[in-house]
Amino acid sequence: MDKKIIELFAGVGGFRIGFEKANPNWETVFASQWEPGKKNQFAFNCYKEHFETKGGVTKFSNCDISTVPTSEMPACTVLVGGFPCQDYSVASTGAKGIQGKKGVLWWEIERILEDKQPAFILLENVDRLLKSPSKQRGRDFGVILACLNRLGYGVEWRVINAAEYGFVQRRKRIFIFAFKNTTKYFSEIEKKDISRTVYFDGIFAxxxxxxxDKDLNKINETEIVISNDIQDVSDNFKYNFENTGIMINGKIYTAKTEHGTPVQEQVVLGDILEENVSSKYYINQDDMPKWEYMKGPKAIPRKSKDGHEYMFREGGIAFPDPLDKPARTxxxxxxxxxxxxxxxxxxxTGRLRKLTPLECERINGFPDNWTNTGLTDSNRYFCMGNALVVNVVKELADEIGYIVENE
Structure with missing residues (x-):
């Protein structure tokens, strides 16, 4: 198989950097990044600055993905993307059948998958995806699994906190790896004991x-068979998804796992700091009371819209942030x-200051000054707040490389 990638919701290229860091032979054949409502497409401009001459950037790369014809996307082996967490409910529309709620980007991923049929998929999202919405717990992730099952994919997922594996940010995200039922990898997973896949042999394990070192009986062995009727899943599906799981042939298994051996020796916030930082990042003493209030514990009387009075409580957080621990999200x-x-x-200097944009890039594992491509400081911070931890992607890309080569 060719090492060809389509990168959706690309941001400033975290997935691409991770894959190319794993193996420079990975080729991104199409990328898409568009920020709704933004006249200045600063994330795409950064992506274009780094990658335009290397391929993957076309006239359709900075458009609303719903307007991009799949005919403009080349064939790929792996589709990757960090898509927004939204409401994944679907609505009946009479003779038109089921359509996704307007603006929900999952349905654009499904549209592309249905046409391009990549062998493998790697997606990233916030971990609350597993529990959403609160009134129908697990429905949103159930809709995604149902769609993937209908398209002929098996799925592994894991919630990964980057700091628990030695990286410098406590960033907890769900990664979803899907594999077509025509692949050798699917056949191998299909034959294996589920516990072996979760604890030893799966891509995440x-x-x-x-x-x-614990009993391998923590997996929920109750075989929940997901329906291919997406409307039925949207209306009725509920399930308590744990942080780890597998879907194979529509059967769902899930387990609550605990992190094991780190990937590397722990990196902490103090390890990635710049020297001789500009004075503009330091806190003005006049602002100290405001910072202390924001960071401190609170008990504030409030009143709801219906007149109910209650006490809003908020615990304090470290101020300043400790340098001997990983950064917060x-x-x-x-x-x-x-x-x-x-x-x-x-x-x-001993003085209090904000992190610099370069330090934020290091926290996410990006090369130094990656976003220093004409972006304002504010835009650079925004891009890193939206980004993923590159080194997590690199580890998964290493394993996907082996899987593809074994096909």
Whole structure:
């Protein structure tokens, strides 16, 4: 099989960097990145700056994905993407059948998969996808699994916290690996004991070890068979998905696993700091009371719309952020005066400051100054808040490379 990739919702290229870091022979044949409502497409501009001469960037790369014909996308072996977490419900539309809710990007992925039929898929999302929505727990992920099963894919998934495997950010995300039922990999997984796949032989178990010294009976062996009727799944499906699982031939198995041996020696926030940082990143002393309030514990009386009075409570968080631990999860609001913004005590000056854009790139495993392509600091922070941890992708890309070569 060729090492060809389609990268959807590409951001500034985290998936592509990870795959090329694993093996420079991976070729991205089409990429798509479009930020709705943004006149300045700064993430795409960064992507284009790095990759336009290397292929994959076309006139359709910076468009609403729903307007891109699949005929403009070359064949690929692997489709990757970090797609937004939305409401995945579907609605009956009479004679027109079932259609996805407008603006829900999963249905665009499904449209592309149905036409291109890649052998393998690697997707990333927030971990709450497994539990959404709260009123019908597990439905959203169930819809995705039902779609993949209908298209002839088996699926493995795992929620991975990058810091638990030695990386410098406590970023917890679900990774979904799907494989076509015509592949050798599917046949091998189909024959194996589910416990072996979860704890030893699956793509996630090989790269991101889980504890194996406990009974291998934690898997929910109740065979939940997902329906191919997507409307029925949307209306009725509920399931308590755990952080690890498999779907093979429509049968779902899930287990609550604990992280095992790290991939590398632990990197902490203090390991990735710049020296001689510009004064613009330091906190003004006049702003200290505001920062202390935002970071501190709170008990605030509030009133709901119906007049019910209640106490809003919020625990304190470390201020400043400890340098001997991994960073907290970065958000797109990192540039602002915000409770979630990282504030550190600079080791050289002893003064409190924000992280620099370059330090945020290092926290996600990007090359230094990757987003320094004409973007404002605010845009650079936003891009890193939206990004994934490149080294997690690199580990999975290594394993996918072996799988593809074995086909």
């Amino acid at each position: 090989k790269r991101f070890h889980v504890k194996r 970065m958000l797109t609001s990192e540039a602002s005066k915000n409770r979630s913004t990282h504030i550190i005590q600079d080791p050289a």
